[in-house]
Amino acid sequence: MENKRRTPFRSLAVHNFRLFAVGQVVSVAGTWMMVTAQDWLVLSLTGDSGTALGTVTALQFTPLLLFTLYGGRLADRYDKRLLLGVANLVSGALALVLAVLVLTGSVRLWHVHLFALGLGTVNAVEVPARMAFVSEMVGPDLLPNASALSAAYFNTARVLGPSLAGLLIAALDVGPVMVLNALSYLATVIALRRMRPGELSRPERAARAARVIDGLRYVRSRPDLVVPLTLVAVIGLFGFNFQLTLPLLARTVFDSDAAAFGLLTAAFAAGSLLAAFATTLRGGRPTAPAVTGSALVFGLLESVAGWAPDYPTAAVLLGLTGFAALYFAQAANHRVQLGSDPAYRGRVMALYTLILQGLTPLGALLVGWLTVRHGARSGLYAGGLVSSAAAITALTASRFTGGADRPTALTSPAPASSATGRNP
Template identity: 70%
Template sequence: MRARLRNTFRSLSVRNFRLFAAGQVLSVSGTWMMVVAQDWLVLSLTGDSGTALGAVTAAQFAPMLLLTLYGGRLADRYDKRRLLMGCNLVSGGCAIALAALDAGGAVRLWHVFLFALCLGTVNAVEVPTRMSFVSEMVGPDLLPNASALSALYFNVARVAGPALAGLIIAAAGTGAVMALNAVSYLAVVAGLWKMRTGDLLPVTRDDSARVTDGLRHLASRPDLVVPMALVLFVGLFGLNFQLTLPLLAKTVFHADAASFGLLTTAFAAGSLLAALATTARRARPSARTVTGAALGFGVLETVAGWAPTYLTAAVLLAGTGFASLYFAQAANHRIQLGSDPRFRGRVLAVYTLILQGSTPLGALLIGWISAHLGARSGLYAGGLLSLAATLGVLLADRTRARLRATRPTPRREKESAQR
């Protein structure tokens, strides 16, 4: 048992990664508390408008479409630790400003939109920088485990954050949750500040690094393009739970803030189990693992839309959460472990752009469907479209492989000419 635990948490033997993980647990907990508070605030300000909630979600992720590739370029050019410190300080300042407006009773919907845009802009730099910084702390051998542990603490926070947020909202309002989120960013800054920079693995930085170089590297690697395509379609249609879960809780099951938090917690608990399952991974996952996880996710999300009771929904959402995280981790590991370290920041920026930057379009589409056909239709559409897209990517990949196999090579052409 002890050996299994040591194997599961082996990346925590690295001091810098321990500091990083501790700060992230607190910060991500605050972020998920903020997600619940922000969604609840928007619904309260707009009379439960799914369209408004989808628009705010789109505003938060829209900067990813425009700035994430540039953020990956910054990650490959500059000191990632300092970049992360700056990003967290800016995010904390935005959060405390919105908390003050909410606590003073002066908050308006446009304030929430402005905060969402600010946070999305910072995340366009922070996310690819944070993901690529992990390899500098632990090295290539521990990278799969460290990546899985990152997903683990992310989902521990996602379990604890929404449940705690629901209780705090009921007791003190959404402003108190936002204030706690602002303070939580300081935990990340403190952990980064205390790191031993001499223990970080040296990485060659190119002051002339260009976005196009990373795109060219990615385009030359079909084994990276296929999981990227799957991430695009599943992220676009299926991963809109910031929108679908609050609508399901409030308009279908007529839940209060605490019950909504618990429904979100059930989804996150499934993701937590998937994160634990992937800590044992030591090598790059196969393409079949990635596509199988995508198909399983599409099936489970579709079935979750059917859930007749609150309890059934919680159970099915836990399964959906497991499948969503297992797919995301499999795709992440296949892409990250297969990319050249010189381009890793830019490749992960593309991954982030696709996974999170596609959310604005998906949120608007799923929000429109939910507003016109009901909250359940958002889950139905997300699951079925994810299934169809995955099958389409599989068919395209097999067709390309078949064409490659039948394409004449120079040797075959020479033998044919001799005949």
């Protein structure tokens, strides 16, 4: 019985989750193809400007900073399946418009800016809804495994997408890649439409409408959530700027073409994929030392990756860094999500998304400025050193504050609408 319970792919036995996973592999692969194409387009339009690339990244993530908490409120109040369907249709339409501009030769940098803002606004609703929707598809017992598998298929697509995009850009240019991305969103829409709504495990609606402030007060009352969220904030701001540092490293340090850039990104993603599969065996909520320890390892590896003397060494070190990055992110995600009451999970995961991705605009601008003055390697050095310092600070603080977890539904069930419950 125990062996069956710990099977790495056990969540795929759930019909709704299996459909969702297949749709996401196709859709996210298209998204990562788009990331590679967009980065290459920006560098081509601006003469390899790190500042321009940082600006586009900042514009894409700024809406997450502004609107994600409201997106989490929508996820707790309305049908997450419907929200996800609409979000994917809008994202596909935006991608198609930009693709047409590129194919007709009329694209300008400000078009890319508008697209980044539009996509970021949609993501402010889509990301927290998607994270909270996983628990509705599989239930609390399978949530750790399903969350890990979500990271696995995300990083499978992250390996396939940039590699394929690099080859297609070299052969056909960026326009056709963007068209494929626009079409890929339909895979998730179709999967959502074919689900069985009666098999979803939806929490009871609260007596009053979900409010953002209630979610923030709930998190503030939970020190075991505050600590990993703070660590995620620092590392997300300084350490997770690979969308900016990797293209600059490939193009300005190793003088790589589009195909080689795609492979370098794929090496990072391959390490992340291995970490995702490693976490599928997790059967419960990670401990605080597991979160901070993985953060420290990530910081050290990112710093070492910045030193890489040649392309093959960089690919290996970035693969290891990708493993550590995803392992830390998953540990923090599981610790936060498995410690949250389902009635608040949309808002809690919105806060997690806000912290991890919404701070990226500030980090992208800072790292972009740093790389202009000191080269692409400086972004990796600085990100790794700050991440390591944050992890050491958290480890030191835990010695004095203790790390006792608050009870969760795994040990003490509570009503889904209870403000004091700890359902996973």
